[in-house]
Amino acid sequence: MIKVIRHSKHLEMGAMVGIDPASDGLARAARLKVPTTHEGVEGLMAMPGFSDIKIIFDATSAKAHVDNHAKLAPLGKRLIDLTPAAIGPFVVPAVNLDEHIDAPNVNMVTxxxxxxxxxxxxxxxxxxxxxxxxxxxxxxxxxxxxxxxxxxxxxxxxxxxxxxxxxxxxxxxxxxxxxxxxxxxxxxxxxxxxxxxxxxxxxxxxxxxxxxxxxxxxxxxxxxxxxxxxxxxxxxxxxxxxxxxxxxxxxxxxxxxxxxxxxxxxxxxPAYAGNLDIMTSAGLQVAERIAQQEESPR
Incomplete structure (x- = not known):
């Protein structure tokens, strides 16, 4: 969320989704005027702006992503999988960013x-x-x-x-x-x-x-x-x-x-959480490229 708000050139925040109503992340999102729900994917699907959302980052777990994919993919949403579920093709931006840019679900490996x-x-x-x-x-x-x-x-x-x-x-x-x-x-x-x-x-x-x-x-x-x-x-x-x-x-x-x-x-x-930063940074790169492609006439 913070990377999109501060650094994105082609994306804007549509919603922040969680499952814990007391989540600090959801509280931070609310303070930043980002729409939120603590009811998971079902809550997201019920939100007024859901139809305008094109790209969804999933940072849950491998098992949960399988369920989320089953619910969201039929609705035409592009999924960037930050779990190791590996439903879609592997994407590592520095290596193969453009090879799977049209895939409905891309996996950011680990x-x-x-x-x-x-x-x-x-x-x-x-x-x-x-x-x-x-x-x-x-x-x-x-x-x-x-x-x-x-x-x-x-x-x-x-x-x-x-x-x-x-x-x-x-x-x-x-x-x-x-x-x-x-x-x-x-x-x-x-x-x-x-x-x-x-x-x-x-x-x-x-x-x-x-x-x-x-x-x-x-x-x-x-x-x-x-x-x-x-x-x-x-x-x-x-x-x-x-x-x-x-x-x-x-x-x-x-x-x-x-x-x-x-x-x-x-x-x-924290700065020591480089493992989480590299995942979100890589996911953002893919989303930026997808959004840029959608903006450009073919």
């Missing part, structure tokens, strides 16, 4: 996916990625009931998107809820196994990653490399064949390691 899939894609644009593994570490305090209920969906959805969006032969995702106090900023680690023995290829990988980090930071200002990209030879006594996809003919020679940090914009949530 916070870990939004942070790491661009990096795997950057590597795969230079050399095939035989295996990609991502580890997303977020502050436990930034993980609400929806996130905690969707841990399994997080790993499955992110792993699948690493393969389908970033073109890795096999993908694996891990999420860590870090209980440290004070809460730590989101950290993401990306490991890619590649066949790249020459130094020139290493430099192309580093350049591709640097460009991609800049592309993501254009809509998530707190997104940054924590240290230089590392490319190391795989020791002969550390076989990696067990990590490769079944039947893979790849023979990786090097491991690419990328370490990221995602600091939130602190528009409403």
């Amino acid at each position: 916070c870990g996916g939004q942070a790491t899939i661009p990096i795997v894609a950057a590597v795969s644009r230079v050399v095939p990625v035989a295996y990609a593994e991502i580890v997303a570490s977020i502050a436990s305090r930034s993980a609400g009931p929806g996130t905690r209920a969707n841990i399994d969906e997080f790993t499955e959805t992110t792993s699948h998107a690493i393969q389908t969006v970033a073109n890795a032969e096999r993908g694996k995702a891990v999420i860590i809820l870090n209980p440290a106090e004070p809460p730590l900023i989101m950290r993401d680690t990306v490991f890619c196994l590649v066949e790249a023995e020459d130094v020139a290829t290493h430099e192309r990988i580093r350049s591709s990653v640097a460009k991609m980090v800049g592309d993501v930071a254009a809509y998530v200002p707190g997104y940054r490399l924590k240290q230089a990209v590392q490319i190391d030879p795989i020791p002969e006594d550390q076989p990696v064949h067990t990590l490769l996809a079944s039947g893979s003919k790849s023979r990786p020679t090097h491991r690419v390691s990328v370490f990221l940090e995602v600091e939130g914009a602190a528009h409403y949530l």
Whole structure:
């Protein structure tokens, strides 16, 4: 809501929907003169301005989104799914923003996916990625009931998107809820196994990653490399064949390691909640592009 009000060029707030009448978010929306309902999707559908709403962001849970999609999609509403339900195609703005712009329901993967899939894609644009593994570490305090209920969906959805969006032969995702106090900023680690023995290829990988980090930071200002990209030879006594996809003919020679940090914009949530900021920022990018396309004559 706050990102739309402060930064959007093509969107305006139509309503803020919740299920808790005592929600601070709904109270904030009311103070900003945004129409609200605490009766969920049914309450939204009953609101006077519902017919004018074209795009709906769903930040509930994977299970709830299935139900919300069933109710809203037949009414012609465009859904931007911020849960790992994965009903619609995966969209990561820095990688494939325009490929699914006409889809009625687009899935924003997960916070870990939004942070790491661009990096795997950057590597795969230079050399095939035989295996990609991502580890997303977020502050436990930034993980609400929806996130905690969707841990399994997080790993499955992110792993699948690493393969389908970033073109890795096999993908694996891990999420860590870090209980440290004070809460730590989101950290993401990306490991890619590649066949790249020459130094020139290493430099192309580093350049591709640097460009991609800049592309993501254009809509998530707190997104940054924590240290230089590392490319190391795989020791002969550390076989990696067990990590490769079944039947893979790849023979990786090097491991690419990328370490990221995602600091939130602190528009409403604390700066340590970079996991939530990158999701809302990515979702806003997609909505802006959809709205821009609707405004432009075809």
